Amino acid sequence: MSAVGSNLSADQERKLLSLFNHVRLHLLYKASVHGYTHQAFHNHCDTQGPTILVAYNRTGFIFGGYISQDYAASGRVINDDKAFLYSITNQREKPLRVFSADGHYGFTDASYGLNMGALWFLNNGAATVQQLPGNSYIFDAEQMHGNDMELTECEVYRVEQRLLEKPWRNIEWEGFSTKQCLMDYIQKYKPEVKSVVQARVLLIGPVGAGKSSFFNSINSVYKGHVTGQANSGSAGTSLTTQFRTYNVKSGPDRKALPLVLCDTMGLEEEPGSGLDIDDITSILKGHIQDRYQFNPSMPVQTDSSYFCKSPGLKDRIHCVVYVVDACMISLHSAKMVDKFHAIRRTANRLGVSQLVLLTKVDEACPEVREDLTNIYRSHYIEKMIREVSLCLGVSQSCVLPVKNYSRELELEMNTDILLLTAVFQMLRYSDNYFDDLDLAGDQEL
């Protein structure tokens, strides 16, 4: 909703939404704020696509019209077979809905307010509705508005589809065969450099973004049930305080995958708290070893027993993954964004490939929570991917949405497919790093 507040109660909104499939409402115009005038109405409502007008009266009815075409003050009769008049009251659970009698007429798009034949809203620049019974829409006036034509408020909302007609990124949701193909690819993956047997992927992100949960989720997929080796949960500050390099074991012989997931302490805005930028540089270069205890007020010292003085190529980070909570993107402060940029500059300088993992997509979008295969049809997730790519300065193809396991006990096929697709991309991006190496240099490592 915009800054101007809606008058709809939760129950009225629920009933209004029940007239549609998977939509959300965006308030465009509110008569008590913008004025009961034609100009104000058209200034706010023209060329907005599908809209619904919501009129309120003292008798407790909310009623109005939905049109799927633009307002444009064209003076023309608009055919719109999706248009309807409706009415909602506390007394009825189901809204009343009336389509035009001829099945074609929608509304007359004139320079005054909404004219739907039988009902004209804001026609005379006043808080009243005019009625021409039987004109295109046929209804009982008592049922429509309780014969109360005086309005206490009038709002217009843009009706936004939550789901795109077609997914914008292709993913095979074929179930077992897709999951097996991805698992096999990951298991058989070999870095293109002979001194390296495992791609080393670093997970970095704000506190609580889902870094440890991502490792747990991948580990769960290969274990066959949901498990939680890495501590995950919610605390004011980062729950993870050590640098951890996790192997994922697979198959009956529990052989380690050619992948190491490196978990870190969460980033925090304030200097001297959370993961330190100097520590990130040391991790990227391969200096910091498993179980190093981060100290936010001081970076790793070269005399620490966890400091590796001459790391090999296998110890360096081959792909950095920024882990970002899909519900928090617009809430990140400028300080946090600056931290991301500083890390990106270091990773760029060291030639490390970078990806973004967008977590908690189930919390961010109800349609995705209901069915994960809606992920690339969700308007909201698509918008978040655009926002995060702009904010971090990466291309949208680098952003991988996932749902981590958080409250489930058993695996779920589509969750696994999305998680494994993310790992697949991490290995491909690690290959970019190896491709870019000076192989003569690799001989020494």
Ligand SMILES: Nc1nc2c(ncn2[C@@H]2O[C@H](COP(=O)(O)OP(=O)(O)OP(=O)(O)O)[C@@H](O)[C@H]2O)c(=O)[nH]1
């Ligand atoms: N619904 C949902 N919850 C998630 C998801 N990922 C993580 N969580 C929950 O978010 C909380 C934080 O997750 P963690 O994995 O501990 O986050 P972290 O990034 O490791 O956090 P720190 O180590 O504290 O920096 C936990 O309660 C998780 O269960 C997700 O994709 N969906």
Ligand SMILES: [Mg+2]
């Ligand atoms: Mg953690």
